[in-house]
Amino acid sequence: DQQVKQNSPSLSVQEGRISILNCDYTNSMFDYFLWYKKYPAEGPTFLISISSIKDKNEDGRFTVFLNKSAKHLSLHIVPSQPGDSAVYFCAASDSGGSNYKLTFGKGTLLTVNP
Amino acid sequence: NAGVTQTPKFQVLKTGQSMTLQCAQDMNHEYMSWYRQDPGMGLRLIHYSVGAGITDQGEVPNGYNVSRSTTEDFPLRLLSAAPSQTSVYFCASRQDTSRNEQFFGPGTRLTVL
Numbered sequence: 001d002q003q004v005k006q007n008s009p010s011l012s013v014q015e016g017r018i019s020i021l022n023c024d025y026t027n028s029m030f031d032y033f034l035w036y037k038k039y040p041a042e043g044p045t046f047l048i049s050i051s052s053i054k055d056k057n058e059d060g061r062f063t064v065f066l067n068k069s070a071k072h073l074s075l076h077i078v079p080s081q082p083g084d085s086a087v088y089f090c091a092a093s094d095s096g097g098s099n100y101k102l103t104f105g106k107g108t109l110l111t112v113n114p
Numbered sequence: 115n116a117g118v119t120q121t122p123k124f125q126v127l128k129t130g131q132s133m134t135l136q137c138a139q140d141m142n143h144e145y146m147s148w149y150r151q152d153p154g155m156g157l158r159l160i161h162y163s164v165g166a167g168i169t170d171q172g173e174v175p176n177g178y179n180v181s182r183s184t185t186e187d188f189p190l191r192l193l194s195a196a197p198s199q200t201s202v203y204f205c206a207s208r209q210d211t212s213r214n215e216q217f218f219g220p221g222t223r224l225t226v227l
Contacts, residue, residue, distance in 0.1 A: 009154075034215060043118070043204050043218030044157070089156060101172065102216065104149075106156040 003027045004092050006105035014113050019077040021108050023090030026071065030092040034102070035064060035075050038087045047088070048075070080112045115140050118219035120205050126225045127195040135190040135222050137205030143217075144210045146188040147172070148180065150201040151221075157204065163188055195226040 005024045013019045023033075031052035036044035050057040050064045050073065057064050063076045077084055090105040121136045139146065147162035149172075159172030163182040177199060179191040188207075192199060202223050206216040 004156075006156075036218075041221070043206075043220050045218065046215035049215060091157075101147075101159060101162065103159075104157040106154060 004105040010109040012111045016079045019080045021075040029094040032093045034091045036089040120219035139207040143207035146207045149204045
C-alpha cells in the first residue's frame with residue numbers, strides 16, 4: 001500500500017507561471033513532510049519542509065501548504081524558472097515511529113518551458 | 115566538506131556475483147541510510163543506521179547486508195546479485211534521528227545481467 005502518493009507523474013508549465021505539485025498521504029501518524037528535488041544523474045536535494053503544527057511554510061519562491069484534514073500537501077513554485085525542471089519527491093515521516101524514517105512518493109517530473 | 119560520497123558510480127554484475135557499494139560522509143552525521151530508486155517506484159528504504167554499530171531494516175532489505183563500524187562509512191553488500199536488483203542506489207545521511215533533512219549522495223547505477 002502506498003502511503004505517500006503523487007498522482008501526477010508529470011507537469012509542464014511556462015516560465016514565469018506558477019507550478020503546483022500535489023501530494024496525498026494515507027497514514028494519519030505522519031507529522032513531518034519534506035520536498036526533495038532531483039536532477040538527472042544526481043542525488044535528491046532537500047527543498048523545503050513543514051511540520052504538522054503549521055499549514056504553510058515559505059522559502060523564497062517555494063511555498064508548501066499542508067491540509068491535515070484532507071491529508072494533502074502541495075508545493076507552489078512562483079515564478080517558475082527553467083532551472084526548476086526536475087523530478088520532485090514528496091516525503092513524510094512519523095515522529096512517533098521508528099527513527100523518523102522517510103516514506104517517499106513516486107515523484108513528479110516538472111518541466112518549465114522557456 | 116565532501117558531503118556524502120558513493121563509489122562506484124556505475125557497476126555491471128552478472129547474476130550471482132557479490133559486491134559492496136561504498137558510502138561515506140564527512141559531516142559527523144549519526145543517521146545513514148540506503149535507498150533504491152526504480153522507474154515509477156520512487157525511493158524505497160533498504161537499510162538504515164542510527165549510529166555506529168546499530169543497523170536496521172527498511173522497506174526492501176532482502177538480498178542486502180549492511181554494517182556500520184564507523185560513523186563515516188555505511189557500505190551496502192549485495193550477497194548474490196539478481197536482475198531484480200538492477201537499480202540506482204542512493205546513500206543518505208542526516209545529523210541525527212530528528213526531523214532534519216537528509217543529504218543524499220550522487221548515486222550508484224547498478225545493472226545485473
